[in-house]
Amino acid sequence: MDLEFQRVLLKVQESLTGDEVQDLVFLCSDLLSLKDLCTVSSAGQLFSLLEKRNQLSCEDPSLLLELLRIMKQNSLIRNLTSDDYKQTNGTTYSQQISPYRQLLYERSESICEQDLQNIKFLLLKTLSRKKLEKDTPSALTLLSPVGIMEEQVDRLSLTEGPALISGDQCQNLDSNSVIENKSLNLSVTSQNTEIQQYEMKGDRRGFGLIINNYDFRACTLGNREGTDIDKERLEVVFKWLGFEVLVEQDCNRHQILQVLRNLAARDHTPADCVVCCVLSHGRVEGICGVDGEIVTFRELIETLSPNECPSLCKKPKLFFIQACRGNDNQPAAFPQTCSEDEDMLFSDAAVPRDSIPEMADYLLAMSTVPHYVSYREKGRGTWFIQSLCHSLQLLVPRGIDLLSILTQVNSDVSKKTDKSGLRKQMPQPEFTLTKRVVFPPPKSHRPLP
Structure with missing residues (x-):
């Protein structure tokens, strides 16, 4: 029987690619030591290590079948169970791969090339440039314990x-x-x-400013149908989170800057943080006021800098920007003709590409990546804001931090499309946060239905 089982393992080894072997290593990261995993270069080596530790055998092949099931190697499982090895004792084996590993693996399978580039950007301060510039086949290669061990070894000077x-x-x-x-x-x-968290124990959570630009009749831009749906949803969710919500409607360039200066002039000492949501049209160089004039990205956030607002020093300043970041002529980016009674997609073109100033404690969660439009439905609001509000409502009560919530928003929005299947959108958070942002649902506020 041992010989037959070794033939089974050999067949599996011959059927897997190099990338799939790395997936196996990642899934087994909780079962073997880093020292052992660093030596694995083939499926055969991995199986030998598991056999030595009595985690895989002809009497108990459940781990092998579980790994192949997670990796969706269904045809290989059918061949093995029907031709090479059959379980005759009817024993039910316990799950050995942790749900956490499975979740990460499944997420990695849905990550496209653009997502991978975003992950590399977020890991700039965690991994070396040498490692990030490698031809990385998957996100698991970056995040696996073996990759982390290699990173530590690379950093050492012997x-x-x-x-x-x-x-x-x-x-x-x-x-x-x-x-x-x-x-x-x-x-x-x-x-x-353990990463530290910003304190969320103040007398109040803070101010939540919503700038909602709908009426653009003063310039050549169209009115932003559906934006009031976003405004109302944001207002409900941030009040639930304990913010004192301030709404400013249809602001031109001067008014946007003045509203932010007024916010900076307030005393934020008893507050934990501040939130600013901007719903507007945009161009490459900045956010549009209703007069068509631009407020640059840098102008927008520097109004709340420590120099302008000392009471917000070392407190998170959270910006959520619903606007496009370009209007390049790409086939999937522009609305198609449809009937008047059909929900139409509109684009808000585009927030600026200015980099984040060198100051700490900022988050800019933007509805799309550079050079692309983002979408707004007349009867439902924007993909980004509606997903943001839904994810906050769902995940804040579970103690999930804000960046993880925004990762879920990225995932949700990336899966959305119109009826043609051509229009896609990918949000992008940029940040200089130094701690985790975790919103505790205030005791004085009942959960949203």
Whole structure:
């Protein structure tokens, strides 16, 4: 029976590609040590390690079948169970791959090339440029424990004398880390990876400003049908979160800046943070006022800088921007002709590409990536704002942090399309947050229905 089982493993090994072997390694990350995983370059090596630790055998092949099931190798499972190996004892085996690993794997399968580039951007301060510039086949390669171990080894400088570690090189090691260069044994103690949270214990959560631009009759831009639906949903959700919501309607360039200056002039000492939602048209260089004049990205956020508003220093300043970031002539970006009684898609073209100023504690969650439009439905509001509100309502009570919530928003919006199947949208958060943003539902506010 052992020989037959080895033939089964050999058939599996021959059927898997290099990328699929890396997927297997990731899924088994909780079952084997990092030291062992770093040596794996083929499915056969992985199976041998699992057999040595009695986690895989001819008597209990459940782990193999579970791995193939997660990876959707259904035809291979059918061949194995029908031709090479049959379970005759009817035993039900317990699940060995954690739901967390399965979730990450399933998410990675739905990540497109643009998503992968966004992940690399978010990991700029976590992984080395050398690793990020590699021809990475999947997000799992970046996030796997093996990748993390390789990253730590790359950061170390091994010398014949005492170990020399620069400030950048030792940022992932604690003070008890030791390098014994004669035997090249690397001992890295576990590091407390808990990320601090911004305090959310103030007398009130803070101000939530909504700038809702609908009426553009003063310029050549069209009115933004459906934006009031977004405004009303944002107002309900942020009041539920404990914010004192301020709504400003149809602001021109001067009024947008003045409203933000007025917000900066308020005393935010008892508040935890501030939120600013801007719903408007836009162009490449900035957000449009209802007069068609531009407020640049930098102008928008610098009104709440520590110099302009000291009481917001070291507190999160959260901007949610519903506007396009370009209007390039791409086939999937423009509305098609449809009947008048049909919900139409509109585009708001486009927020600026200015980079985030070098100041901490900012988040800019934008409805789309650079150079693309974002969509608004006349009877339902925008894809981005409606998904944002739904995700906040669903995930805040579970203690999920804001960046994770925005990742869910990215996932939800990326799956949306119109009836033609041609129009797509990908939101993009940019941030200089130094801690996690976790909203506790205020005790004085009942959950939304």
